[in-house]
Amino acid sequence: MYSFKDISSLHTDLKNGSITCVQVVDEILKSIEEKKHLNIYLETYADSAKEQALLVDEKIKKGTAGRLAGVVIALKDNICYKGHKVSASSKILENFTSLFSATVVERLLAEDAILIGRTNCDEFAMGSSNENSAFGKVLNPVNEKTVSGGSSGGSAAAVAADLCHVALGSDTGGSIRQPASFCGVVGLKPTYGRVSRWGLLAYASSFDQIGPLTKNVDDAALILEITAGKDEYDSTASQKPISSYSKETNAPLAGKKVAYLKDCMESSGLNPEVKQRLEETIDKLKAQGITVEGVDFPYLDFLVPTYYVLTTAEASSNLSRYDGVHYGYRSPNATDLESTYKKSRTEGFGKEVKRRIMLGTFVLSAGYYDAYYSKAQKVRRLLRDKTLEILSQYDFILTPSTPSTAFEFGKNSTDPIQMYLEDIFTVQANIVGVPSISVPIGKDSTNMPIGAQLMAKPFAEGEMLAMAKGIAQLF
Numbered sequence: 001m002y003s004f005k006d007i008s009s010l011h012t013d014l015k016n017g018s019i020t021c022v023q024v025v026d027e028i029l030k031s032i033e034e035k036k037h038l039n040i041y042l043e044t045y046a047d048s049a050k051e052q053a054l055l056v057d058e059k060i061k062k063g064t065a066g067r068l069a070g071v072v073i074a075l076k077d078n079i080c081y082k083g084h085k086v087s088a089s090s091k092i093l094e095n096f097t098s099l100f101s102a103t104v105v106e107r108l109l110a111e112d113a114i115l116i117g118r119t120n121c122d123e124f125a126m127g128s129s130n131e132n133s134a135f136g137k138v139l140n141p142v143n144e145k146t147v148s149g150g151s152s153g154g155s156a157a158a159v160a161a162d163l164c165h166v167a168l169g170s171d172t173g174g175s176i177r178q179p180a181s182f183c184g185v186v187g188l189k190p191t192y193g194r195v196s197r198w199g200l201l202a203y204a205s206s207f208d209q210i211g212p213l214t215k216n217v218d219d220a221a222l223i224l225e226i227t228a229g230k231d232e233y234d235s236t237a238s239q240k241p242i243s244s245y246s247k248e249t250n251a252p253l254a255g256k257k258v259a260y261l262k263d264c265m266e267s268s269g270l271n272p273e274v275k276q277r278l279e280e281t282i283d284k285l286k287a288q289g290i291t292v293e294g295v296d297f298p299y300l301d302f303l304v305p306t307y308y309v310l311t312t313a314e315a316s317s318n319l320s321r322y323d324g325v326h327y328g329y330r331s332p333n334a335t336d337l338e339s340t341y342k343k344s345r346t347e348g349f350g351k352e353v354k355r356r357i358m359l360g361t362f363v364l365s366a367g368y369y370d371a372y373y374s375k376a377q378k379v380r381r382l383l384r385d386k387t388l389e390i391l392s393q394y395d396f397i398l399t400p401s402t403p404s405t406a407f408e409f410g411k412n413s414t415d416p417i418q419m420y421l422e423d424i425f426t427v428q429a430n431i432v433g434v435p436s437i438s439v440p441i442g443k444d445s446t447n448m449p450i451g452a453q454l455m456a457k458p459f460a461e462g463e464m465l466a467m468a469k470g471i472a473q474l475f
């Protein structure tokens with residue numbers, strides 16, 4: 001089996017003929033079959049992938065292939081690909097076929113990527129363990145007794161298990177970075193507005209971003225470079241020109257200043273081995289002459305509540321379109337309009353999605369709007385101001401990606417609050433809208449991967465990728 005290292009070596013091997021796209025795709029499809037028990041793919045696009053592989057092999061021969069020639073990419077099951085199914089891992093959208101492709105998908109295909117299939121995720125991207133999928137949980141390939149993380153658990157596991165070269169995920173509060181950390185891969189959440197959300201099934205629109213999960217930082221940079229940029233279909237996609245991210249990953253790090261949040265490092269929920277590894281990271285960076293200083297962030301306890309008030313509010317609005325009339329599932333037991341809504345939604349949505357719709361509807365209701373929704377918006381502003389203040393004095397904020405390594409199935413599933421606290425370090429970047437990345441920094445004593453997270457100024461992805469590469473190389 002071809003051993004994929006990075007996109008650049010793949011291209012060398014494809015060009016010198018030691019491997020072809022057709023072979024690569026066949027091998028990966030075979031591995032997917034062999035590792036079916038991990039429950040990573042909900043469906044492979046075997047036919048279209050094989051066709052594309054043939055075409056790309058021709059282009060390579062002619063010298064006309066694009067920048068992602070032969071790169072086998074998995075899509076999280078909430079990203080639309082025309083003529084292919086997309087379900088957000090929900091029964092309410094089971095068997096729904098996309099009528100158009102997401103902008104990111106168009107951009108990947110334009111560079112001759114090969115889309116291999118759609119990966120399992122938490123239903124409507126709500127979750128931190130992939131246990132909320134209507135189609136079963138994803139096993140972590142590093143240790144099958146543990147969760148792969150969520151919500152892009154299938155995408156992270158696909159990269160870790162060599163069932164694709166790159167995967168796309170979406171990140172509303174950590175759904176790319178947390179599973180990346182749990183599975184030992186790189187996960188990048190771009191600045192809000194850097195990548196078009198057109199064709200992404202919405203969860204919380206002012207938080208959602210699409211981003212790559214990869215084996216290394218350079219691949220993440222290239223995927224960002226290709227997927228980012230303005231888009232006439234998404235008015236929140238920034239007009240700001242994109243940088244050549246893939247050329248910026250080796251930029252010198254001398255003179256960079258890194259802040260770590262003292263409150264994070266002292267937080268009671270932080271696993272001692274994760275803490276120790278982060279301290280080691282800090283020491284190693286200092287030894288390289290990089291300034292790393294502890295700063296106060298007294299608002300740590302506000303992050304998770306703010307995130308859950310605002311995202312559930314947005315979700316209750318976004319998910320109202322699944323009503324048994326517009327899209328997807330309609331209950332066969334419905335007898336009139338009202339029972340069509342009620343029964344279709346009751347039967348179509350899973351427990352966690354219903355919990356969030358109800359919570360979101362409550363915080364938006366006339367009597368409570370000011371107490372919860374307006375208040376949370378004000379706190380969001382406060383959190384943004386404080387984070388940007390730190391980022392005006394430092395280039396990056398460094399934290400652990402997650403309070404612990406991947407946990408065992410069932411550990412948090414009976415206690416939603418405990419599960420929500422898993423997101424404590426990741427939600428900040430989405431609340432504030434800044435870019436963030438998780439990179440592997442070795443393993444704990446049980447051989448489970450640990451991740452370090454960086455946040456940077458809005459649109460400073462290039463610098464952040466360079467620092468992330470520097471950190472990944474320390475271990």
Ligand code: GLN
Pocket residue numbers: 125126127128150151170171172173174175176203311423
């Ligand atoms: N775990 C978080 C949640 O459940 C993050 C999800 C996400 O980023 N899509 O909302």
